[in-house]
Amino acid sequence: GAVVSQHPSWVICKSGTSVKIECRSLDFQATTMFWYRQFPKQSLMLMATSNEGSKATYEQGVEKDKFLINHASLTLSTLTVTSAHPEDSSFYICSAAPPHTSDQETQYFGPGTRLLVL
Amino acid sequence: QKEVEQDPGPLSVPEGAIVSLNCTYSNSAFQYFMWYRQYSRKGPELLMYTYSSGNKEDGRFTAQVDKSSKYISLFIRDSQPSDSATYLCAMIGTGGFKTIFGAGTRLFVKA
Numbered sequence: 001g002a003v004v005s006q007h008p009s010w011v012i013c014k015s016g017t018s019v020k021i022e023c024r025s026l027d028f029q030a031t032t033m034f035w036y037r038q039f040p041k042q043s044l045m046l047m048a049t050s051n052e053g054s055k056a057t058y059e060q061g062v063e064k065d066k067f068l069i070n071h072a073s074l075t076l077s078t079l080t081v082t083s084a085h086p087e088d089s090s091f092y093i094c095s096a097a098p099p100h101t102s103d104q105e106t107q108y109f110g111p112g113t114r115l116l117v118l
Numbered sequence: 119q120k121e122v123e124q125d126p127g128p129l130s131v132p133e134g135a136i137v138s139l140n141c142t143y144s145n146s147a148f149q150y151f152m153w154y155r156q157y158s159r160k161g162p163e164l165l166m167y168t169y170s171s172g173n174k175e176d177g178r179f180t181a182q183v184d185k186s187s188k189y190i191s192l193f194i195r196d197s198q199p200s201d202s203a204t205y206l207c208a209m210i211g212t213g214g215f216k217t218i219f220g221a222g223t224r225l226f227v228k229a
Contacts, residue, residue, distance in 0.1 A: 041126060041222075041224075043206065043222055044219045045219075046216060093162070109154075109161035109163070111161045112159070112160060
């Protein structure tokens with residue numbers, strides 16, 4: 001099956017610093033990638049949809065200036081948490097959808113990145 | 119009211135039991151229904167997906183969708199300790215890519 005990787009798998013940073021998380025589709029090209037956030041014992045909440053070569057579409061309530069998304073190639077999307085604060089501590093998961101798919105059930109999830117902001 | 123409701127559990131069953139996991143939803147526009155399994159500190163893994171109403175079986179797993187009742191189920195037969203995980207239901211409406219997830223049910227299968 002298709003593989004999506006994330007790096008780093010976990011990161012601890014000081015408040016006020018910026019953290020970049022990478023999401024890569026390893027064996028397929030992804031025109032669309034999704035970024036989710038998951039708090040403990042809660043569901044995945046879609047943060048933004050990232051399309052290769054265009055600006056990301058953010059969900060209501062998600063600050064686009066705080067969560068910078070870049071989808072520079074068909075295999076890589078990055079999420080940068082700028083000026084991170086303790087409340088940004090969470091589990092961030094990306095997923096990727098192969099091209100020419102009309103149904104999101106074909107999205108493949110990465111293993112997630114756990115962020116802890118001190 | 120949340121669009122998708124799922125009992126978070128935890129649900130604890132003995133090995134070999136039949137497990138029933140359920141979700142209800144309010145949006146009649148949902149057409150695709152998925153079940154994901156998520157192990158602790160890992161990303162979700164797609165188990166089953168169903169389009170519209172009906173049943174779908176894959177090995178020990180059976181997914182059911184009842185659109186008239188806005189109710190979906192996942193059954194796990196002969197449950198194993200390795201099935202211990204959080205199970206998330208998810209659904210998509212027509213005309214868009216946005217997937218709505220349930221909160222997930224934590225399942226523990228005791229040996």
